[in-house]
Amino acid sequence: MSNFSRRKLIATGLAATAGASGMAVAHRLARRYGLIPPDHGGIYGAGETLTYAAQRILTRHSLAREFPPSQISKTPFPNGEAPKDEAFKRLQAGGFADWRLAVDGMVARPASFSLAELKSYASRSQITHLACEEGWSFIAEWTGVPLSRVLDAVGILPQARYVVYFSIQPDWWDSVDMADALHPQTMVTYGMNGGELPAGHGGPLRLRVPRQLGYKNVKYITRLTVTDNLSRFGKGFGSASPEAGYAWYAGI
Amino acid sequence: MGDSAFPATVNARHSALVRVTHWITTLCFIALLVTGVEILISHPRFYWGEAGNALTPPLFKLPIPASRSSVPTGYGYVLPDQNGWSRYLHFQSAWAAVLTGLLYLIFGLFSGHFRKNLLPGQAGLSWRAFSTEIANHLRFRRPSEAEAWSYNVLQRLTYLFVIFVLFPLVIWTGLAMSPAIAAVFPAAVAVLGGQQSARTMHFFVSIFLLLFLAVHVVMICVAGFRKRMRAMITGRAGTHMEGT
Numbered sequence: 426m427s428n429f430s431r432r433k434l435i436a437t438g439l440a441a442t443a444g445a446s447g448m449a450v451a452h453r454l455a456r457r458y459g460l461i462p463p464d465h466g467g468i469y470g471a472g473e474t475l476t477y478a479a480q481r482i483l484t485r486h487s488l489a490r491e492f493p494p495s496q497i498s499k500t501p502f503p504n505g506e507a508p509k510d511e512a513f514k515r516l517q518a519g520g521f522a523d524w525r526l527a528v529d530g531m532v533a534r535p536a537s538f539s540l541a542e543l544k545s546y547a548s549r550s551q552i553t554h555l556a557c558e559e560g561w562s563f564i565a566e567w568t569g570v571p572l573s574r575v576l577d578a579v580g581i582l583p584q585a586r587y588v589v590y591f592s593i594q595p596d597w598w599d600s601v602d603m604a605d606a607l608h609p610q611t612m613v614t615y616g617m618n619g620g621e622l623p624a625g626h627g628g629p630l631r632l633r634v635p636r637q638l639g640y641k642n643v644k645y646i647t648r649l650t651v652t653d654n655l656s657r658f659g660k661g662f663g664s665a666s667p668e669a670g671y672a673w674y675a676g677i
Numbered sequence: 678m679g680d681s682a683f684p685a686t687v688n689a690r691h692s693a694l695v696r697v698t699h700w701i702t703t704l705c706f707i708a709l710l711v712t713g714v715e716i717l718i719s720h721p722r723f724y725w726g727e728a729g730n731a732l733t734p735p736l737f738k739l740p741i742p743a744s745r746s747s748v749p750t751g752y753g754y755v756l757p758d759q760n761g762w763s764r765y766l767h768f769q770s771a772w773a774a775v776l777t778g779l780l781y782l783i784f785g786l787f788s789g790h791f792r793k794n795l796l797p798g799q800a801g802l803s804w805r806a807f808s809t810e811i812a813n814h815l816r817f818r819r820p821s822e823a824e825a826w827s828y829n830v831l832q833r834l835t836y837l838f839v840i841f842v843l844f845p846l847v848i849w850t851g852l853a854m855s856p857a858i859a860a861v862f863p864a865a866v867a868v869l870g871g872q873q874s875a876r877t878m879h880f881f882v883s884i885f886l887l888l889f890l891a892v893h894v895v896m897i898c899v900a901g902f903r904k905r906m907r908a909m910i911t912g913r914a915g916t917h918m919e920g921t
Contacts, residue, residue: 475772480855483858492727561720562728
């Protein structure tokens with residue numbers, strides 16, 4: 426064996442050892458700081474984990490851009506109609522007076538809020554962009570109560586890691602990590618462009634997560650569950666989206 | 678490892694790192710292209726500014742059917758929707774391409790690869806050399822044997838443009854579409870004119886990259902497909918010039 430190939434062998438060995446130990450350290454750090462998404466398995470897991478970890482490190486406290494009123498879209502696209510089932514129609518006929526938002530799971534005081542109760546909290550309005558994964562978007566003014574305020578009211582337990590949210594549409598549910606759940610712009614939204622939130626846009630209640638794509642902004646929400654473990658929900662991917670082939674994290 | 682492998686390594690037309698990064702990039706590019714098309718057909722309309730949707734007049738639209746029924750395309754049918762896995766694979770390939778590109782960039786700077794192989798020399802940048810090269814191309818003159826060992830000025834400028842202009846632009850316009858990235862680096866979106874402008878530019882930069890790929894492949898066929906492929910796979914440029 427020549428000097429050349431011996432040197433090469435040693436260098437390759439050292440590089441491989443450094444690489445393997447680097448990966449092991451990175452994996453431990455990622456687990457420690459919650460940088461691994463629930464859909465990290467499978468052939469796309471590596472890319473998904475890199476995206477989520479990189480964006481979490483970069484964006485933990487950043488604010489979604491807010492726009493001046495002149496930028497509000499004249500034609501916000503509703504992408505779908507109000508649910509046609511009897512339960513929703515009955516609630517709609519009653520002006521959503523009986524709509525409830527239940528909050529349970531890892532909370533000190535499980536509760537159920539009416540729209541009026543939610544509206545009694547200090548409201549927040551923000552003009553933000555809503556972008557669909559298809560490529561289209563619109564800007565609107567959204568009014569609601571920050572999710573962190575609702576979570577304060579029920580008292581989340583220290584081990585909480587995710588907030589799971591459910592729609593009145595049984596096949597639509599999702600979850601966010603605490604960085605997004607406690608983010609000041611994440612809102613339980615009931616108003617849009619100065620009026621009530623139209624049913625086509627998710628009224629009476631929609632969770633707005635402006636740093637993530639449209640499909641994370643679940644319409645017609647009825648229940649929030651605080652948890653430390655997503656494996657008990659659906660197939661364990663943290664959302665109905667990965668079950669339909671879409672990424673759990675949609676900040677991309 | 679036999680000593681006979683040694684001269685071939687020293688005299689390789691393309692260094693091992695260039696060859697490996699070239700083919701990883703090729704794979705990523707194909708994956709990005711296919712999945713990019715799949716994502717695009719879910720909304721084949723383009724806008725300028727921050728926002729735009731099916732109710733907004735488009736800047737232009739592609740005359741193709743869409744994979745979502747919410748888009749007014751004028752066609753009576755909807756294509757199969759492939760967005761889920763396409764998005765997963767698009768971003769995974771983008772990561773692989775960017776990390777490979779970083780490795781190549783570091784290697785290129787420290788090994789002298791950019792300086793020796795890609796930056797045109799003083800002589801190459803003269804009008805005379807330039808016009809000769811263009812004339813040769815226009816006459817479809819096949820490249821000489823010497824050109825199997827070195828890039829001409831047009832090749833050098835094209836590769837530099839792709840590596841230092843098109844690739845950074847396609848990454849930038851791609852990242853500018855991300856709502857989370859827009860939150861951290863709002864200026865990176867504002868400079869482009871908005872998130873829909875970024876999407877439109879992403880499309881056009883991709884078209885330029887696709888054009889480059891087409892010309893690149895045609896030129897390889899013109900210059901000798903087998904020889905050029907061998908040079909980029911094994912590092913050997915040609916049999917009778919080996920060891921020179």
